[in-house]
Amino acid sequence: MTSSDLWDEATAARYDDNSAEMFAPDALDPAVDFLARLAGSGPALEFAIGTGRVAVPLAARGVRVSGIELSQPMVDQLRRKISEQEMPVAVGDMATTTVPGEFSLVYVVWNSIGNVRTQDEQVECFRNAARHLAPGGRFVIELWIPGIRRMPPGQSAVPFSVTDRHVGFDTYDMVTQQGTSHHYRKLDDGSTRYGASNFRYIWPAECDLMARLAGLEFEQRLADWHGAPFTSDSESHVSVWRKPVHTADR
Structure with a gap:
């Protein structure tokens, strides 16, 4: 695999x-x-x-x-x-x-x-x-x-979604082209669920x-x-x- x-x-x-x-x-x-x-x-x-x-x-x-x-x-x-x-x-x-x-x-x-x-x-x-x-x-x-053009020197994360139900941002390793998408979702009961997935751009x-x-x-x-x-x-x-x-x- x-x-x-x-x-x-x-x-x-x-x-x-x-x-x-x-x-x-x-x-x-x-x-x-x-x-x-x-x-x-x-x-x-x-x-x-x-x-x-x-x-x-x-x-x-x-x-x-x-x-x-x-x-x-x-x-x-x-x-x-x-x-x-x-x-x-x-x-x-x-x-x-x-x-x-x-x-x-x-x-x-x-x-x-x-x-x-x-x-x-x-x-x-x-x-x-x-x-x-x-x-x-x-x-x-x-x-x-x-979206690495939006990152100033020293920053490692870029947001891709900001709403009242979902906040998401990517973190990047510029050397390996590895990244992680981070998701924070607001649930109907008012709690928040976090999830992440990994990628190579x-x-x-x-x-x-x-x-x-x-x-x-x-x-x-x-x-x-x-x-x-x-x-x-x-x-x-x-x-x-x-x-x-x-x-x-x-």
Whole structure:
């Protein structure tokens, strides 16, 4: 198994509620539209499929979706929505686990590739995507840009959410590119719950090199699922790489 955190039953049970804003149509529909266009008539494979936030509505568009997921409790939550026959999922890490078949699309969304916490393992994620792609197929990732430009000298934390229900901030190690997301959530009874998850951030140019090592070719980079241009001020990116049809394409 890779160095990813392993989410337990309690975390999996709360996941959809804690992530409610990412299930809203304005957040979810553009992602599903984008991925459905790239998948076309072929099948898709989601790394870190989780509870099926993206996979279930993508399947409702007629795309045959399979998944790889490290956490069995997350898969158990997915099974409340869709059966194994309709959406097969292999339990394992996204760097080494394989499933049968070739896919027109492999994707990993909402920063999940950062859950794999070493550079070598992240390279293997790209290679695993390439391994599953049919010639001409695409690998897509959605990933945020670390907010380290907002940190003055000597500071190690950056807030990403401050509301009356949730305060979240990231702490960074600038040498190793390791980080931790800290969450403080106010519960209905007035108490507060703390949770944390660990990650390794990846720069866009680093992603391109990982893709090149996996034999994939850069195709496009956007700031978001809506198709906004990616600039030096963008806080996230949606990037697409293509598996060459044959050697002459390289």
